[in-house]
Amino acid sequence: MSNETETHLDISGIFNPESIAVVGATPKEGKIGNTLLKNISSFRRGKAKDKDKARVRIYAVNPKYAEIFDVKCYPSVSRIEEAVELAVVAVPAVSVPEVLEQCGEKGIKNVVVISAGFKEAGREGAVLESELIRISNEYGLNLVGPNCLGILNTHVGLNATFGKTIPARGNVAFLSQSGAFALAVIDWAKEANVGFSKVVSLGNKAVLDECDFIEFLAEDDETEVITMYLEDVRDGRRFMDVVRRITKTKPVVVMKSGRTEAGAKAASSHTGSIAGSSEAFSTAFQQAGVVEVNSINDLFDFSLTLSRIRGIKGGIAIVTNSGGPGVMAADAIEESGLVLAAFNRETIEKLRDLRVANFYNPVDIMGDADSDKFGTALGIVAADENVGAIIAILSPTAPIEFDKAGDYVLDLTEKKPIIPVFMGGETVMQPVERFKKRGITNYFDPVRAVKALYAVAKYSASREKVYAPPPYFKVDRNAIEKLMELIEREEPKLGIGADGFKVLETYGIPVPSYGKAETAEEALEIADRIGYPVSMKIVSPDIVHKTDVGCVKLNVEREGVKEAFFEILHRAEKYTSAGRIDGILVQQMVAGGKEVIVGMKRDTHFGPLIMFGLGGIYVEVFKDVSFRIAPLSKEDAMEMIKSVKAYRLLRGVRGEQMSDIESLVNVLLRFSQLCMDFPEILEADLNPVKVFEQGKGCCAIDLKMVLRTR
């Protein structure tokens, strides 16, 4: 919704309408308006048995006809006598605004616009689309699309799409930003007997976007998992707020495409080259508790598994009649970071009595085992409180009767989550079909079963995280705002040097002692006050790579200050004869400490994306960095620091003292607030920040900023 309120929209009428108008219905075979009316009117017929639902009224709208099939046809929605809850619109794009006006006037609150020819079709379409938004806002319409496939609600048999099939009922809702992809998934799901609760083709998201549907589906009893294919999000901050809340109770699984394109956009600052928009999305997803996937296989493997298993309390057990696939599963478990269950003594004794090849985990009941032995082993393992989930692997050996083996899985599945890996084709068909009816996915590949369980573990770990709200530091905003103005006016591309240090000081981020000198004498005075040695560098908006042109001098002692002053000035003038030179920054040389980088790049969708890493090769070569979207909580900052591999260096290696992590957390939090407070800062780097031993704090040595230009 363009209207950014926190109160939920009531969009239930889209999925459960008592009356539907099909605008653009036609008796002409092959037309979208024809398929739509057929699909929607079969909804009514399908429900005729159910007295309440039988009241659902369907209207066709098309000035050319009086009746289509057995549905009464009206020249316009305005002419329908009764109230209408949902209009599905498939008329040419240019006619849609008029239809919307009529819907609004008639009090139809829910409209699905199938028609294409809007934003996706160029400038004229975009103008037309803004018309739709205006009218929707005027009448408070819940508009789906335009340029979409429509919506499906399997639980009432409503197919308001122009696709030919409706998938089986299930408890996974599927939102797709690509209509064609939704079409493919529906077709595949029918064949694969995969069920959905609701399917929404989001289209251009002119009015209703992913967040509106996520909020609705969060309250929907028929939906256990919200699965999405996204190409972007309309409002990144709202997405994070909504999803972070909802993933505490319902899993949200997202496949986001366009991950690599964004990375190609060149970014101007050092940090920027690492933090592309792709990192922003992944970071936002992670912070909001989204399970992100990169393939269609994973999208549905994970969703279907999460729809019945929300968490795993204990290790993973493997029960198998064939060693090889058992080892494959064990390999995959160890590699993914899941834990193989350690059985308790009772389990081990019972398994020993059962005479299995291995009564530790994985349990190998051997190739000559029959279904009863499988069932007994499964029962023993399911009873062990150390076991959180079971992967039950069966090869089609002669003694195994698969329908019987399937019974055991179905009987025990209430006791412990069981993922069946019945390996075969026709031989395993019967139980596999029965599993599907109970919402259980069978895998041929044990590695896929493990991956799905890993997704469950990841979801449940993120759900259990509790964060305190981000802290707020009192800052003299007035002083800062003046400074920001100054920086912005004078140096639109790069804020650095003394003015930058003042910003940091105001925000409580420690900086070296410094001063700006305009004469050699001034430089000496400042240096005397700071103490020796000092570093000296040019202050000029026109010289970016100061070191490269010889405009930085390090470790300058008292006797060298004046010489350094003139040398720097000379080189600067040589380099940029017409450029502006504001003086020379004399700065304390900070000895010791470990170098880290704290950076920010403002993402168009999510706002400030904060980066942390250890300086030099760790960032440049190993890309050993962590990201979070601001504002940071204390836990966020701590996680950022701990999740880089080079954290070991801060903890101290070979008897070194630990670095002052607490002080570094403080810098991250204050830097985060600075980025939140000033949307004018597009990019910022504290590079390096020197971190000293525990209790001795840190110090930001240099600040670079890219500011928004007017």
Place this chain on the structure above:
Amino acid sequence: MSNETETHLDISGIFNPESIAVVGATPKEGKIGNTLLKNISSFRRGKAKDKDKARVRIYAVNPKYAEIFDVKCYPSVSRIEEAVELAVVAVPAVSVPEVLEQCGEKGIKNVVVISAGFKEAGREGAVLESELIRISNEYGLNLVGPNCLGILNTHVGLNATFGKTIPARGNVAFLSQSGAFALAVIDWAKEANVGFSKVVSLGNKAVLDECDFIEFLAEDDETEVITMYLEDVRDGRRFMDVVRRITKTKPVVVMKSGRTEAGAKAASSHTGSIAGSSEAFSTAFQQAGVVEVNSINDLFDFSLTLSRIRGIKGGIAIVTNSGGPGVMAADAIEESGLVLAAFNRETIEKLRDLRVANFYNPVDIMGDADSDKFGTALGIVAADENVGAIIAILSPTAPIEFDKAGDYVLDLTEKKPIIPVFMGGETVMQPVERFKKRGITNYFDPVRAVKALYAVAKYSASREKVYAPPPYFKVDRNAIEKLMELIEREEPKLGIGADGFKVLETYGIPVPSYGKAETAEEALEIADRIGYPVSMKIVSPDIVHKTDVGCVKLNVEREGVKEAFFEILHRAEKYTSAGRIDGILVQQMVAGGKEVIVGMKRDTHFGPLIMFGLGGIYVEVFKDVSFRIAPLSKEDAMEMIKSVKAYRLLRGVRGEQMSDIESLVNVLLRFSQLCMDFPEILEADLNPVKVFEQGKGCCAIDLKMVLRTR
């Protein structure tokens, strides 16, 4: 074969026998000997139409019967009048040796032993299995198994397994070390309509192992790809030699299980903790050109794709009627490291004329495109010489007729490799079935299509690599052998210090100047000769962590030598009053240079596994190391150095000189030869090796060794 010759065995009689005896055949339903005879005799019947093949003779062997079904039954193989080419044995384990003797005497060269109860069943079984090996060697038998499912040759319809089904004909051979897994794959393949040329259940590999079959299949015209599930290899060095040769002409795809178990075995040296046996397998696979996979999905996705596409000359093009899945494919291509094709001008102009949404890559023909537009776009793209392969993605939109779209793919597939991604269920069934008949796999998930293409690119890159043979350096073996004896006799666990340096010197690996002193005066003499400062450390087999107990002094100047001598001696005596002290090593302090580690751990399967990495955190935290199995070629050594991420540091950062890579290559090659020459060295670490600027060489500062104890 136990007989380790390079001449190939003739095992064609296993797959294409003119006469077969089924030993242990029985009319009792449900018994293995019953299923076997049924399966094998259906082979004869199946071939009756073909006059030559109709001559295939089948014999049953079981003293209890005169005939089983319509097959004549003999009390023993000895009693069969005619010659027999293949015996398939399913009698109790204890009777197998006797059957083998009879086969040998009768001149039956090929025997498949299905029976279980050998090595896998414990000590007694292992004794029985060594009997089988002895008899096989005596008579020169080609023995498959024991404890296996049998073998399949689809191209002549031979099913010599006790599985019920025979898969479709195909051009992928499948070897499985797990019979149960083979059973599952055959069952699945039948259902999925995936074809195989030959299937071999390797069983215990008592006589014939993976290498024998790989050599045979390399020459087999019906096999284009050799696919394997392995739990180990019988002879690692032979495996590497055989497979390295064969992958130059035929792809070998391997799933190896037990990757993580091995890693758990604690290793004693520093290097060892990184190089587990899992690394040895992966390294051997990589060096031999094997395509290694970690899941069953990948095993068959990659094999089936490689069976028709051996290489990609050019970039990847995407043609799609739906933007979303097109972007998914593009993401996967960029993430995998494959390259999207850049079209030439002609292609772009033709696509522009065709009015597609994007005439660069990916080509989006849009949702309203019909099959002809799809076909035209596909043809334009296939004609572009910059395009190496095409991913053709279609969603089931109304205008697409899939059978027609399938025609276009089939027509153009001779021109350019095309991977179809026809997304849907029943709607796409017809073309998908036709693709299968032509050996083309359709994918629902574009990401899986990309992964398969990536495997092709990886295979073809490894096939094109040309290596010179490893160099051989002349070494005074006599001097070294004396030294090795010395080290081995006196310090079985750890060879270090002066003796170690002598070994390195003999092998041409530069070391610092050094000398062993037994008196303080001697220490001073040596130090004077070397030049100051020096380092001094204890020489004692009983002190491992010398630094920790204060027995190492660095940067000692002339005035401190005597004091350091006595201090070290005092601390050593305090630490190990009863231990042996051999003197004090006085060593040149080597200033500057970058620290690298060169290590070796002898793998039980493959021999010396050489490790390279940059010292300290790069090895310990980032695990930024590379591995190769010795002997190294010059190209191997160069690749090892270049493939670590921290190589950037050796190349030189921020204006530094490049390090002396050539000299480092030399160290790796000589270290490799040392490890090859002395199998007594179980582990060895040069840690650190200091590498100086280009032209200034390197220097091994310390050597640790673990030697085989008697």
